[in-house]
Amino acid sequence: MERSRVADVDSERVTMEHVAARAGVSRALVSIVFRGVAGASEATRERVLAAARDLDYRPDTRASRLGSSRTRTLGVTFSVGHTFHGDLMESLYTHADAAAYELVLSGVTPSRSEAAAVETLLAERCEGIVLLGSSQSTAQLARLARRLPVVSVLRPVPGGEVGVVRTDDTAGLRLAVEHLRALGHTRIALLDGGRTAGAAERRRGYRAAVRRAPGLVESILPGGPSELEGAEAARAFLAQTARGRPTAVAAFNDRCAIGFVDVVRQAGLRVPGDVSVVGFDDITEAAYPHVALTTVRQDAERLGAEAVRTLAERLDGESPPGTPPPPVVIEPELVVRASTAPVTRRNTPS
Amino acid sequence: MERSRVADVDSERVTMEHVAARAGVSRALVSIVFRGVAGASEATRERVLAAARDLDYRPDTRASRLGSSRTRTLGVTFSVGHTFHGDLMESLYTHADAAAYELVLSGVTPSRSEAAAVETLLAERCEGIVLLGSSQSTAQLARLARRLPVVSVLRPVPGGEVGVVRTDDTAGLRLAVEHLRALGHTRIALLDGGRTAGAAERRRGYRAAVRRAPGLVESILPGGPSELEGAEAARAFLAQTARGRPTAVAAFNDRCAIGFVDVVRQAGLRVPGDVSVVGFDDITEAAYPHVALTTVRQDAERLGAEAVRTLAERLDGESPPGTPPPPVVIEPELVVRASTAPVTRRNTPS
DNA sequence: GAGCCGCACTAGAGCGCTCTAGTTCACATC
DNA sequence: GATGTGAACTAGAGCGCTCTAGTGCGGCTC
Known part of the structure; x- marks a missing residue:
């Protein structure tokens, strides 16, 4: 039963043998043609390809990988x-x-x-x-x-x-922090990536950049790889007094940044008016006009x-x-879009 | 040259033959054990598996698919x-x-x-x-x-x-429209999906639902599969006079809905206060608290x-x-979250 | 015309499995 | 003791390719 059905399938299966027979050549020659190596005349090559086309044949990758010493x-x-x-x-x-x-x-x-x-x-x-x-x-x-x-x-x-x-990654966060510092920000927070790939390096880059530049204050908020953690970080951010809040944020990645922006905007803050945000990755969405996220491009x-x-x-x-x-x-590259702006009196109520 | 390197690789390659030799059985028996079929005693089975473990052997899927009549x-x-x-x-x-x-x-x-x-x-x-x-x-x-x-x-x-x-899909959009109608909305727009898979059916569902319910006004805005098109649709939406604007929107999918919400919020409108939005799919992001998108769940x-x-x-x-x-x-299922609300005086300035 | 070259092509032995058709052997049956 | 049985195991022929080691042959040289 099982056998017979399988046999039916078998009979439909077109192999190199069939192509060879139709083209009137040996199996080996068909193989030569399909691998695109030298050893077949142009005329034969075309005859073989025509036969293959007629039979709707295509080489079995399982078999070719097995037969060859390399699987490539x-x-x-x-x-x-x-x-x-x-x-x-x-x-x-x-x-x-x-x-x-x-x-x-x-x-x-x-x-x-x-x-x-x-x-x-x-x-x-x-x-x-x-x-x-x-x-x-x-x-x-x-x-x-x-x-x-x-x-x-x-x-x-x-x-x-x-x-x-x-x-x-380290250089990427340096780029982000320096961009924000050049805009006059001194309280620049990091939305951390936790245990995600690359997070430790980005944290290190952030720390180094903040420590090197005089006047910058280190502030790390727990974050993560998706919008969800960015949104949570935003809530922690908003819970701080407006006076004590950072005026800029460098996020672990774009998705985290987007979640953050979403929530702070819903809370009535302006991005970049009240807080500047830099992402990381430059995913497709970051370039959408309504997102226009300044980011570190991978x-x-x-x-x-x-x-x-x-x-x-x-x-x-x-x-x-x-x-x-x-x-x-x-080396990453900073892509400046519309989510970062110079620090203003409004967000530094001294 | 080429050959010799390959030969080195070959010598490292551990096959069923090696496992069989180590376990003191035939190749066929090893095959029996690895395919998990009957025909090997428990003792032998364990001996074979132990040998395989020692050699860090795993069956070559290319070869097994070739050998068997089915590739499964x-x-x-x-x-x-x-x-x-x-x-x-x-x-x-x-x-x-x-x-x-x-x-x-x-x-x-x-x-x-x-x-x-x-x-x-x-x-x-x-x-x-x-x-x-x-x-x-x-x-x-x-x-x-x-x-x-x-x-x-x-x-x-x-x-x-x-x-x-x-x-x-058709029923999905009916669900969306009926939900919005039950909340009192009469001007319900569709953010269309264009030529994307499923879009034609959803459009049909929207049309049927709108036509069936007395008092509903049909309004279709061009949209598409991503946030980008949702954002563009939002701009078209905002370009309408506040009086003439729909009070609710059913989007082709969640990403489109999210882009739409983003832009209308940035324009100062409230979701769901000024406009209710329903998505489609129920992607992971739709359930994030800061998104909380009402959607038709696939x-x-x-x-x-x-x-x-x-x-x-x-x-x-x-x-x-x-x-x-x-x-x-x-059948899809409506998941009600926080992006839809009853129509208010505010968004129907009669 | 012998010898040689190189191109076009073929034979056939693998590749590492699967699977049918056995073989072997302990044990039960009469 | 001959026979049967079933579980455990093996031999060996594929599966559809690749690839080495050829063969055959037209054309060239001397």
Whole structure:
């Protein structure tokens, strides 16, 4: 029963053999044509492709990966529905394609852990793995990196065993703080990112920038990766006396900043009139006219490009095997929009 | 050169053969253990698993899919970074797992078309395909459905060749309009979704509801799938005289609603004091306290479950092959939060 | 005309699994 | 003791490709 149904399916399955028969050549020749390597005359090449088109044939990737010594496959773990991961993925697809690698995606959801996602990538025999905003421990990552080349995007990993491609988070927050200071702000708060990837570095950048500049006052409000935490931070912000409140805020990321802005505006404050806000990432929404968020831009295009390059160079033997490449740190860029303005008498009632 | 490097990799590769040798059994027995089928004694089973653990072995999915007549694999196309697709994916992973299918993801990005995404899924020899919010033409989808079972989630497809799992969009907008009417609103506008999946049905639902209820005035503002279009619609809304403006708005989706609310609030209007707003989807953000959007909830969990069930039943031969199942239409649910309120004298200056 | 080159093409042995058709063996049955 | 039974296990032929090591042959040189 089961067998017979399967047999039906089998009979429909068109393989290289069928294409070869139709084109009047050997299987090997068809393989040569589809891999795009030398060894077939132009005439035959076209005949084979025509036969394949007629039969609606396309090579079975499972079989080709098995047959070849290389799978030319890169695994990617990411959070499904995460806006910035979407931007990164766009870049990964482009550059993987250019480097002749295929991408295998494995999503991380509330009920599907990153470890499980990685497990399926290993079972697929990916040659390298890209982790977007990994939340695994350094030890776990190091163990994985001993198996195959791994690059952590967005999240720094100490120890040097794991490849890292990230934005200079520390410099990013320095940029944010200096921008606000140049506008005359002295009470600049940080909406912290807690334990999220990159948060520790941004906190460090904030602290360093505040301490270096004379007259700045350090003030850290608990925040987090989404609008929810930004909104909560706003409530804490509003609970302070108007006199004692910071006049500017640097947020862990754009979504956090957007949640913050939403709530302070609903409370009747003006952004940037009463409080200036700087985000981080430059997600698509930040550029929408009604949001117009000043932010520290992470270059998704370059982050993706470097992640692929890092792995491809190791896999293609262009860089010494064994030694993972040094971390790639990309400089962020301040994008000034309409959520920041010079400090005014209104928000510094001295 | 190339060869030698590859040979090194080969030597590291641990296969079923190695596990079998270590456990002192045949390859076939190891296969039996890993597939979890009957035919191995408990003692042997444990010995094999122990050997596998020692060698850090995991079966090669490429090879197992090739060897078996079934791949037990479902392909999914989705928009990377799309919030609601993230919610759906969560459900898809859960139910695919329960039905003993694996998911293969293929992302759609601005530079990677849905057709290209489908192409890689076919090359992977998926047994069925789930399309989230497909934007392909009916003809393209019908052609694909002739090759293998396909289910379109969120987007209705006429013709009956393609499986469909969706929310009753029409009923959803009726729910929204009736809720607003019950609050006393008579001028209820629709922020339209344009050509996005589901938009036509929602428009129809809005029209029907408005026409059925005496006293309601039809008013459609161009909108779209993101905050950007919601914000633009808000500007058109604000351009109307305060007297002539609708007192309530039903948006194509939550993101559109959020953009709308943002802009009208920045213009000094109160939501829901001056204008009530209803969204659609019930994305995570809609429930955040500072957003508190009244919305028509699409049940991501059930949509995902039905998508998997539809395909699994056809593939496992439980439903007659050839005839695609009837469309599954899931009733939406109104979630009342704080963005809607009874009409007041203030917003109906008669 | 012998010898050689290089292009176009083929044979066939893998790749790491699955799965059918066995084999083996302890134990029960008559 | 011959036979049967069923559980535990194995042999080996695929699955649809890749890729090395060929073969065949037209054209060139000397």
